[in-house]
Amino acid sequence: MRGVTAALRVLDDGAWLSVSDSRVVGVGELWRLRGFCECEQADFVLEGFTETGVDGRTVEVRAYGTCIVCNEAGPTDWLPVGRLVDTDTPRARDGERGVFHALANSAPAAGAGSRGATDVPANGAGSSENP
């Protein structure tokens, strides 16, 4: 798989994360986050993605949403959402085509220190239909 290009994108008004033209994570689910708010563990409704990238092999997103426990709303720090395997490329952002190899896409990501652990739902997404 070496040399295969992967592309990470947030599309359709932040409705979903695309990895290599596959919809891998969508909005609208409850995520368990640490460090988003004063709660020990936020119960976070993810309302939209704003950007994506990688840290090492970990695919990350920034998102906005609301903790349903304390009502804190706003943007998150980088959140891990999956891992690329067999990669030798350090980073990619929307608008760049990183040189990645394969994706372990919908597995809950490992904890990432202060960014907290995510409980990533395995659904994908599609298009918003704003008229």
Add this chain to the structure above:
Amino acid sequence: MSVRMPTDVEEWKSEVYGQEIRDHLMEFAEEGWESIPDDEHDAWFERFKWWGLYHQRSGQESYFMMRIGTPNGVLEPGQLEVVGEVADEYARGPAENPEFGAAYADFTTRQSIQLHWIRLEDVPEIFDKLESNGLTTQQACGDSWRNIVGCPVAGKDANEVVDALPVAENLNETFKGDENHSNLPRKWKVSVTGCREGCGQGDINDLALEPAEKDGRMGFNVRVGGGLARNEPRLARGLDVFVTPDQAEAVSGGLSSLFREYGDRENRYNARMKFLVDEWGADEVRETLQEEFVDFELEHAGEDLRDQYTYNAGTGPAAGSHDHADGAAADGGVAAQYPGGDHDHIGVHPQGDDNFYVGLNVMVGRMGVEDCLELADLADEYGSGEVRLTQRQNVIVTDVPESELDAFLAEPLLDDYAPDPSPFERGSIACTGTEFCSLSIVETKNRQVRFARWLKQNVDLPEGVEEFHIHLSGCTASCAQPQIADVSLRGMKTRKNGEAVEALDIGLGGGLGEDPRFADWVAQRVPADEVPGAIENLLGNFADAREDGESFREFVENRDEETLAELIEPEETSYTDPYMHNTKLTWYPYAEEDDMDDGPAPVPSDEYPVEADD
């Protein structure tokens, strides 16, 4: 040397966009769904939007939503029948919706039409049928001029002050397909209104032309930078520019060009005109328009009619309002049986000629194909065949002679699409929701139908309250325009007894009129099955606590959010909600076997799926 565009979407647009997408679309359709290269899905699905095609959400791959833009909501004689026939033949999904059946058309808040479950392979035949009947999907979505909206009875209204329909039609003909305006930083939404009611909803558009008078000439004042999406609602701001109908094209094109040149292509979240107006201010927009984009001297704004606006003005059918229909009630006759309607065009109203128009309520804008075809027949039988769409997701049959009114009103179809619906049915708007849309957090259309049904059966509006708007939007994109409703509902999630359930934020007191205001979001994450009870309690508390005949909007304006939150009191009632589970994680929320893996998508291009539960 190649130039790298700032985002992938801009990169794709720089490669292929606008008219030229069509050839590729037709080629893919001819060769089948599988012919779209796997690593080009994102790019092509983004481009297809320009031709009105949205790839449906996860679990529904290979199916598309198709949007047909009908400028100013006008469906010429015969066109509704065509829409019904297209929906009947090509928009039948693999499972039925329990409220609306297997095939239906959606009338949107921008006076357009949406069909679902469209197969790529059928697009050439559909385009042939639509285009040979004067309809098109071109620029119905994507980063360009969208369907132009306006007063749905433009050209028919007995009290219209500016003949706005030719202006809207000219803008549509000029800028639809114009390569100079086909690749903008983001969507460009335009409203053109010539009536006294403010029903064109110019305040929430990127560009609004609103009626005004200057030095004895009638024309339009220009406003820019309105919009509701992404928790960043903005009212359009006055540009201090008056245009005559003849100048509307030059100034509108100048503003579109200004947006093309200065809109933010680096960041799609920041790309809408409202953010450019935030950054620059209206004065700088005007100066730049004058210096760079028009070649005549702009006139300062004329005297507007905003103090006469009655549409969604929060006051009900006020005495002395300039009703679109105001001759009717005074004359007596059949129109007097359907009083009001100045705000939303529902009911029977006189036109400027001797005929009448009849506005019919369409719950959440969705009409089954059999009903579409029946309505098309009735419009032809009793009127001219023309049908118009409103921004409240309703339909209007125009050109009905007085002698035909009684017979038309007696048609059985009008039992379901009433000219005199209950206020709760009349005030309902809902977006697409998780049925098809991935940005939505909750199910919407069927839920709103159930809400209205329950409220109609169980709740009376307080004395003097004759209109009451409840808008349900599945997310912050605000397609149902929740911020301008009396009760604004926006999709969220919460936990109930430990389980994740669909919930709604509740906002109050939004509306348009002379002094528009956005709703105050006063209650968060009310479980969806407790929302009807919350509305019932809210209305009861409002009736008890209102002072001196306060309108609902005045009541909200006069109280702080904490007080209002206490009046909502969510509770379970006899209302039941079958969509509390996570509808987003189904392939289709109403399918008997609804797991993601149970759906037929993607469907190979050489086969059509059988019913999922067959």
